[in-house]
Amino acid sequence: xxxxxxxxxGKAASREHWADTVEQPVPFVDSRYARTLTDEQRSRLLAAHxxxxxxxxxxxxxxxxxxxxxxxGDVVLFTGGxxxxxxxxxxxIFRNRELADLLWPPPDESAPSWHTVYTLLDxxxxxxxxxxxxxxxxxxxxxxxxxxxVFPDDRARSVLEELMITSSVExxxxxxxxxxxxxxxxxxxxxAAAEQNRTFGTAYERTGRLIVVDRKxxxxxxxxxxxxxxxxxxxxxxxxxxSGVSDxxxxxxxxxxxxxxxSAASHAYVRQALAxxxxxxxxxxxxxxxxxxxxxxxxxxxxxxxxxxxxxxxxQREEPGGFVRAEAPAERRALMRSVWSR
Numbered sequence: 001x002x003x004x005x006x007x008x009x010g011k012a013a014s015r016e017h018w019a020d021t022v023e024q025p026v027p028f029v030d031s032r033y034a035r036t037l038t039d040e041q042r043s044r045l046l047a048a049h050x051x052x053x054x055x056x057x058x059x060x061x062x063x064x065x066x067x068x069x070x071x072x073g074d075v076v077l078f079t080g081g082x083x084x085x086x087x088x089x090x091x092x093i094f095r096n097r098e099l100a101d102l103l104w105p106p107p108d109e110s111a112p113s114w115h116t117v118y119t120l121l122d123x124x125x126x127x128x129x130x131x132x133x134x135x136x137x138x139x140x141x142x143x144x145x146x147x148x149x150v151f152p153d154d155r156a157r158s159v160l161e162e163l164m165i166t167s168s169v170e171x172x173x174x175x176x177x178x179x180x181x182x183x184x185x186x187x188x189x190x191x192a193a194a195e196q197n198r199t200f201g202t203a204y205e206r207t208g209r210l211i212v213v214d215r216k217x218x219x220x221x222x223x224x225x226x227x228x229x230x231x232x233x234x235x236x237x238x239x240x241x242x243s244g245v246s247d248x249x250x251x252x253x254x255x256x257x258x259x260x261x262x263s264a265a266s267h268a269y270v271r272q273a274l275a276x277x278x279x280x281x282x283x284x285x286x287x288x289x290x291x292x293x294x295x296x297x298x299x300x301x302x303x304x305x306x307x308x309x310x311x312x313x314x315x316q317r318e319e320p321g322g323f324v325r326a327e328a329p330a331e332r333r334a335l336m337r338s339v340w341s342r
Contacts, residue, residue, distance in 0.1 A: 003156035009080020058114030241283035311336030
């Protein structure tokens with residue numbers, strides 16, 4: 001897996017290209033585009049985008065060496081204005097100058113063609129300041145990104161975990177591990193860094209390939225993680241499994257807990273937290289002693305009783321920043337623990 005960092009909002013030409021081929025999907029099955037494609041390129045495009053249209057981006061010849069190992073499933077961060085403005089997963093990538101020059105006509109003969117063409121899946125608006133991206137990369141806070149960069153597998157995975165972006169490649173690894181004949185369900189678990197304060201918006205189109213963290217939820221988790229640190233709790237992280245990605249996983253001398261955070265405290269969000277906790281619990285790296293829902297405000301009494309019925313604690317944020325835990329009855333938690341881990 002690779003991570004691309006692609007400037008896309010700085011120069012006027014880049015902004016124009018973005019408006020033409022990213023904000024507006026390109027109908028590549030139309031004759032004006034289809035005639036530029038090889039049979040193999042057309043087949044690959046239709047396999048990834050059966051609706052016959054896709055969002056396109058590209059890279060110039062000076063980036064050929066960087067782009068040669070980039071493949072479908074890799075993640076691209078689009079930068080500009082001192083922040084990451086969007087994130088997407090690559091659907092199809094190939095070299096085709098004729099198509100590129102049709103999508104992005106060069107202003108003159110000396111201008112390079114964006115001949116390495118790739119499509120985008122799950123394009124999602126984001127708002128990650130450069131200082132956060134630089135921290136994830138180990139760069140100085142003032143570093144800027146004037147040109148395209150490509151990071152290989154280990155570096156890419158660590159940065160994406162820090163930014164709380166889960167690609168289809170990571171999901172496939174979890175499922176593949178779980179499906180091995182000699183593996184139990186917990187074999188698919190891989191620990192990740194704890195959730196940080198990152199900002200993500202809404203996706204243009206969702207395929208389920210790319211998972212990003214809701215902005216409010218990420219802030220809530222970051223605040224609770226800081227709260228745990230202030231009380232001396234250690235062993236805080238997350239885990240990936242075939243069911244998805246946990247928000248928080250806490251395992252230390254005081255026990256093991258799986259925590260699901262929500263950006264609101266309404267009934268719908270309480271039900272979501274309940275379902276996800278019961279789904280994640282059997283995949284916990286260690287058998288959980290507690291399951292807990294984390295909410296930004298107090299939940300309704302009926303919703304609190306709903307969580308407690310399943311032995312699940314309710315952690316509620318109180319201004320100015322504290323957290324209060326409403327514990328499920330001990331006998332109910334003890335009863336449900338065998339159900340959680342089946």
